[in-house]
Amino acid sequence: xHKCSQCGGKLRRVHRRFLEHFGYLAVxxxxxxxxxxxxPRRFKFHFGPNARCPRCGTFRIVKLKVPDKIxxxxxxxxxxxERVAGGGRLYHCxxxxxxxxxxxxxxxxxxxxxxRAATEIKSTPPPDTxxxxx
Numbered sequence: 001x002h003k004c005s006q007c008g009g010k011l012r013r014v015h016r017r018f019l020e021h022f023g024y025l026a027v028x029x030x031x032x033x034x035x036x037x038x039x040p041r042r043f044k045f046h047f048g049p050n051a052r053c054p055r056c057g058t059f060r061i062v063k064l065k066v067p068d069k070i071x072x073x074x075x076x077x078x079x080x081x082e083r084v085a086g087g088g089r090l091y092h093c094x095x096x097x098x099x100x101x102x103x104x105x106x107x108x109x110x111x112x113x114x115x116r117a118a119t120e121i122k123s124t125p126p127p128d129t130x131x132x133x134x
Contacts, residue, residue: 004030004037011037050110051102053093054079059107064090067099074100 002011009032016027026039040057052059054074067073067090079100082088088101105113 002028002037004033004035006030006035007033009033049104050107051089051091051104053091053096053098054100055096055098056093058093058095060095061091061093061106063106064092064099066090068092071097071099074098 003009004011007030009030011028011030014027014029014036016024020027020038024038024040028037028039029035030037050059051061053061054076071092073079082101082103085103087103089103090099091102091106092099
């Protein structure tokens with residue numbers, strides 16, 4: 001059974017509105033607080049700033065240098081486009097054990113880049129102010 005992320009209560013499945021059918025697999029509502037939680041469709045995993053597993057949606061993936069002969073390659077149109085375009089890197093999901101191509105960096109790489117940028121900004125001295133003797 002699913003639990004509410006706000007209060008920890010039980011969730012029940014509710015009917016989706018017409019436009020929600022295109023973006024979500026399911027909509028759940030908390031019995032206690034009435035908060036709604038949405039389960040996105042798989043194609044939405046290909047959008048966003050970070051690479052995600054196209055099967056389960058997790059951000060905990062690792063890069064591979066060469067394809068693994070044991071674990072299966074994820075088959076899909078967007079995966080083929082990523083591979084043919086040339087910018088896609090090979091990733092492996094630890095949980096569903098599939099391989100796939102993606103052009104985006106991992107969430108850990110993005111976090112490290114943001115941390116480096118923040119320390120760069122802090123370490124650079126402010127520009128010297130020139131005072132005029134007018």
